[in-house]
Amino acid sequence: MGKAKILYIEDNLDNMILVKRILEIEGYEVIQAETGEEGLAKAFESHPDIVITDINLPDIDGYTITTKLKQDQGTAHIPIIAMTANVMKKDKQTVFEAGCDGYISKPIDVDELPIQIENFLKGNIKWNSQ
Numbered sequence: 001m002g003k004a005k006i007l008y009i010e011d012n013l014d015n016m017i018l019v020k021r022i023l024e025i026e027g028y029e030v031i032q033a034e035t036g037e038e039g040l041a042k043a044f045e046s047h048p049d050i051v052i053t054d055i056n057l058p059d060i061d062g063y064t065i066t067t068k069l070k071q072d073q074g075t076a077h078i079p080i081i082a083m084t085a086n087v088m089k090k091d092k093q094t095v096f097e098a099g100c101d102g103y104i105s106k107p108i109d110v111d112e113l114p115i116q117i118e119n120f121l122k123g124n125i126k127w128n129s130q
């Protein structure tokens with residue numbers, strides 16, 4: 001079985017370069033998007049196995065992206081992982097209510113990230129991140 005295709009939506013270039021590099025080393029195919037609208041378009045067009053999305057984006061936020069993907073029959077099944085520095089309990093609740101399947105905290109832990117992604121892809125996706 002080939003490695004999974006991951007859509008990563010992120011407007012911060014440093015994070016994009018770092019995460020993309022880590023995931024590609026692991027053998028994943030990474031599709032990148034730098035705005036919410038670009039992310040949505042690429043999700044609908046390329047049917048990734050998983051979506052990782054930043055929350056604060058220049059146009060629409062990660063919550064809106066999640067809501068739209070979960071409302072569409074073609075993309076509703078795709079796990080969506082929020083990548084956010086907002087780790088307060090209230091923010092976790094917001095991520096959950098938006099329909100995200102899990103989250104990864106920023107700053108990104110380069111050793112943990114591949115393990116987290118693998119777990120999410122295996123379906124161990126309910127709030128198993130730190």
Ligand code: MN
Nearest residue numbers: 011054056057
């Ligand atoms: Mn951002």
